[in-house]
Amino acid sequence: MSNKVQSQIAAALLAWYDAHARVLPWRAPPGAPAADPYRVWLSEVMLQQTQVATVMPYFDRWTARWPDFASLAAADDAEVMSMWAGLGYYARARNLLKGARAVVADHGGRLPGDEAALLTIPGIGAYTAAAIAAIAFGRRAVVVDGNIERVVSRLFAIPTPMPAAKPAIRAATDAITPDARAGDFAQAMMDLGSGICTPRNPKCLLCPIAASCTARAAGEQERYPVKLPKKARPVRYGTMFWLTSGADVWLVRRPDKGLLGGMRGLPSGPWLAEAPGLADAPVAADWRMLPAQAEHGFTHFTLVCALAAARWDGQTAPGEGEWWPIDDIESAGLPTVFAKAARAFRESDACGG
Template sequence: MPAKRSSIADRLLAWYDVQARALPWRALPGTPAPDPYRVWLSEIMLQQTTVATVRPKFAAFTERWPDFAAFAAADDAEVMAAWAGLGYYARARNLIACARAVVADHGGRLPDTEAELRALPGIGDYTAAAIAAIAFGRRAVAVDANVERVVARLFAIRESLPAARGAIRQAAGSITPDARAGDLWQAMMDLGQAICTPRAPKCLLCPLAQDCDGRATGAPETFPVKAPKRVGPQRYGTIFWLERGREVLLVRRAPKGLLGGMRALPTGPWEAAPPGLAAAPADTDWELRNATISHVFTHFRLICALAVARGGAHETAGEWWPIDRLDEAGLPTLFLKAARAVRREG
C-alpha cells in the first residue's frame, strides 16, 4: 500500500480506537466480534435512516426477535407494524424474507462472504460488504453516503455524482487494509457523522487533515460534486378518515408496492390530478377539509386532500381501530400526518 494510503488507514484507525461511538449493534475496538444478526439488522435499518431514529427501533426489534430463528417465525403484519416510522417499507418485507432464507438455507447462520450475502433478499453490494467486513472481518469495500463524502474529499474527486462512484470506490479500495476493514468503515462513518459533515467540515479536528486533497483546495465542502438535482413528479390523492363512535376505519394495503402490507387510512388512487372522492370507502356525506397532507417519497411528491365523515353504521372492508390507540396501529408517516391534521381541526 503506498505511503499516503497506509497513512490514511493508520491515522483513522488510531482515531477510531479512541473516538468510536458506542452503538448497540457495534463491537468497540478490543472487544469480541459483534453478533452477525445484530450487524445485519442494523445495516438494513440504517439505510437512508438516521442513527437517532434507528436506536429505539433496534432495541425493540432485538428484544422481541433476538435472532434469525425468532425473526423467521415472526408474523409478517407484526413486523410491518413494528417497522412503522423507519420508512422505505420494502426493507421490512426483505428482512422477513432474508431471515427465513437464512434459517431455511443456512441453518440459521448468516453466511460470511460477500457473494453469499448478496444472494439473500434485501442485501445489495454495500450491505454485503459492510456485513462481511464488520461482522466477519473480511477485507471488503463498504461505501455508504458518509464514506462516499470522506473519500471524495480525501482524493478531491472532481467528477460529479453519480458518475463519480466508480472512482470513489476505487479510491476507497486503495486505502482498505487487510486487517480491520470493518473498523475502518465504521471509523469513516463516525468521521463523516461528526467531523467531515456535508456543509461545514471541522477540518481542524480531523485526523486525516494532512492527507486531504479536498482540504488543500480550500473548499472541501464542495466535494463530492453533485449533479443538478432533478425535480420528481408530483401526484395527488385523497385520504379518508371515517369514524364510527370512537373508532376509525383502517385498511391493509396490498402486499406489494409503496407501503405494502401496512395498516393505513383508506386512500384513493395517486394520480397526476386531484381525484376528489374517487374510491371513497363508503357512500356517505364526506367533508373535504382545508388541510392538505404532503409527503415526499423516493421518486415523487404526494399531496393528499383530507376527507372526513363521522357517524353511521358503515358496512365496509377493513378494521375499526380505537382512535385513542392509533399510535399502536403501526401507521406509516403519511397517515400519521393525516390523523394529526384531523385531531387539530376536530
C-alpha cells in the same frame, strides 16, 4: 497518492477510531472480536437512508422482540410491519423478514460471511454484503456508504459528478482499506463522515487524515462530492378518508406489493398528477371535505392529500378492514404519511364525521 501515504491514512484513522469510536448497540468495541452478525445485518438495513438517532429506539425494540434470525423468521408479517411503522422505506421490513427466513431455511440460521453468499439473501445488496463481511466477520471488504463517499471524494478530490463518480470512489476506497481491521476501518470512515467530514462546515482541524486530504489542501472541501443540479421533485395528489363509527375509525391494510405494501393505513384514493376528489372512496357516504390537507415527501415525489370525513351508520362492516379506537390511533403502527393525516383529521375535529 503513494502506497506509503495510503497506509498512513489507514493507520491514522484506526488510531483515531480507537480513541473516539461511537458506542452503538450493534457494534463491538474497537479491536474487539466481530459483533453479532444478526445485529450488524439488522442495523445496516435499518440505517439505509436513515439517521442513527432515528434508528436507535427501533433497534432496541426490535432486538428485544426478535433477538435472532430464528425468532424473526417465525414472526407474524403484520406485527413486523407494525413495529417498523414510522421508519420509512417499508420494503426494508419486508426484506428483513424474507432475509431471516432465507437464513434459517438455507443457512441453518447462521448468516454466511462470504460476500457472494450474502448477496443471495433478500434485501442484501453490494454495500450491505461488504459491510456485513467486514464488520461482522472481519473479512477485508470495500465498504462505501454515503458518508464514506464524501470522505473519499474529498480525500482524493475526485472531480467526476455523482453518481458517475461511484466507481472511482470505490477504487480509491479499496486503495486505502487495510487487510487487517477492515471492519473497524469501515466504521471509522462512517464515524468520520458523520461527525467531522460533514456535508457543510467540515471540522478539518479535528480530522485525523486532514494532512492527506487533497480537497483541503486546495481549500475546496465543500465542493466534493461533486453533484449535478437536483431535479424538482414532482407532486402527486390524493384523498385520505376518515370514516368513523362511534369512537372508532376505519383502517385498511394496503396491498402487499407497491408503496407502503402490507402496512395498515387510512383508506385513500389514487395518487395522481391531479386531485382525484372522492375517487375510490371506501363507501358511498356524505363525505365532507375539510379545509386542511396532509403533505408528505417520499423519495421520488411529494404527496399532497385532501381530507374527507364521513360517519358510518351501516349495520355491517364497510369492507375488508378493521375499526380502530381513535384515542388509541398511535398504537395502530401507521406509516408516517397516514399518521400525519390522522393528526390533521383530529385537529380538524373530524372524529364525529
